Amino acid sequence: MTEAGPPTAARAARAGAPAEALPEAAAETAGGAGRQARRPEVREPAAVDPVARVVVDVPLAHLDRPFDYLVPAGLADSVLPGSRVRVRFAGQLVDAVVLERVAASGHDGRLAYVERSVSAEPVLSPAVATLARAVADRWAGLLTDVLRLALPPRHARVEKEPPPDPAPPPATPAGPGGWTAYRAGEAFVRGVAGGRSPRAVWSTLPGDDWPRRYAEAAAAALGAGRGALLVVPDRTDLDRLDAALTAVLGPGRHVALAADLGPAERYRRWLRVRRGGVAAVAGTRAAVFAPVAALGLVAIWDDGDDLHAEPRAPYPHARDVLLLRAHLEGTAALLGGHARTAEAQQLLATGWARPIAADRAAVRAAAPRVTAAGDDAELARDAAARTARLPTLAWRTAADALAAGAPVLVQVPRRGYLPALACARCRAPARCAHCSGPLGSTSGHAVPACRWCGRPAAYWSCPACGSDRLRAVVVGAGRTAEELGRAFPGVPVRISGGASVLTEVTGEPALDVATPGAEPRAEGGYGAALLLDGWALLSRPDLRAAEEAVRRWANAAALVRPAGAGGRVVVGADAGLAAVQALVRWDPAGFAERELAERAELGFPPARRFASLTGAPAAVADLLDAARLPASAEPLGPVPAGDGAERLLLRVPRADGTALAAALHAAAAVRSARKAPDPVRVQLDPLELF
DNA sequence: TCAATCCGTATC
């Protein structure tokens, strides 16, 4: 029949002829005027395991499952489990990753051939494939989206480079190191060293060298013949951890993975891990997927830092991916920080993890003396301080530390976090009526408040022109530094934040003005710290405002010398607040207990699990309609989400979180199958609830 | 009665 007219591949397939007997080449020849005729290549399946099960890179929920393709004999050695291929899917060539090679397919239709191999490198390990599927399920997302997070872009030249020389044997034998300072600390490290899988939440002593402790824990895992994966929030932390790992493990026994390495170096280091060249990995959030073989330990530092939340779909959180991984791969787990999140507290409450903490006496000996300055509205009597409009306590504390020859840390709100206010008519800076500190306000609705003493300024009028209208002006760390510089003439002022971050400063007297997360470490520790962003932190309409305040304060205060060595901290917030008390008593654990209890009471995370649906109102309603939610699901909202979109929250008991995610994934599949035009963003356990 | 066209649905 085919001789009668120009055959098409489609007609051949319908007629039941082997697809490759009448390949696309024939059709092209027939249709293409003047094009060189190509000999019909006859492909035949590989002799062994001719079927490749692949995940295609197509962002449609109803196609989020494996598809089977035939492996042509010519590609039998390059289409391997975990390797990247190109396949024809619904008529177009798409990227795909091979999950496995099998003898036969369960698909009853005709199988297409794998079009070509991108690389024989088996980038996707079986363990990471399992993890990625679990992550997709947990966050109601697509496997291919998770693979985009888990697998770095290929760099062909790097792939062909010869492997580096193997690392020399370890520099030091593994031991408990500094973990002996903590109750249950030594037991944890010995457990890891013995190949067991203890799980712990570690309350780090202020001033302790946490990167060193993490390196010691990693050494314990390596000593047991297992791998270690350590995740930190940012590049500064990574550099410190990197150095500690080199010191403890010796050179060449670990890699640091960061997003800003550049494609070649990133892929080079990642491949060393995948090829088994190194067993210890330190990295920022994307490293949670690092293909460490025989993983024995996962660890995360400061899990409350919002940098751990992945901003790309399906928005997994580094801590939760690591916990999932610890569960799937049976590894030890360590969550360390100066503060403690409600999520970490939840792990302790359920018995999944155990606390590692120092005795109260050791905590008291290591912590600085913390005083609240929320009530301290009195202006300093000192003439210089009066000029600079600093509250007495803050000024005196800083002055004493400087006089004693130590640097002082000043923590100020992030730029844009708390816009300062000025007179709407004459532009004069708005000042606090009590202490003359700068007035600021959180986004819009809150009553303006003083950034120094924290007092709200409900009634304000401009002393210069009498107007009572305020306007927001952007004041960053620079302006604060300038104002503080005037209070302490002759003292150098350094700024750390935003684009220019200082990591390490000398122990000379100086003022270091820093935004949260960008505090430098001072040689010998700071003599004092002024935490001036209290009001900004605590007045935010955010579920985690208090927890976040404790976290930022504790991280800054941990850089200050112990009280016994003169270390002082002044926090600009009301002493009656639980968050302030947590810092004064250095008891972030007690605060987390209380916080978790409160959230359980109110039905907030992590006591309950949430999903948020964001999109056009009709689309959100459509998705909700298509979803077969667990009976326990409680809709909250919807509320306007800007740009005509709205946001609906769904709340379930913890036990139904999996069912909620599954229902939302299935509903998204129904919608994508019917080509529903308006997308809905589905987010599980969103960080921002209000 | 058969081929051309339309439409819904699956995509290996």
Add this chain to the structure above:
DNA sequence: ATACGGATTGAC
């Protein structure tokens, strides 16, 4: 996006 199968239409 495209390609298939089934339903529908229309010319003989």
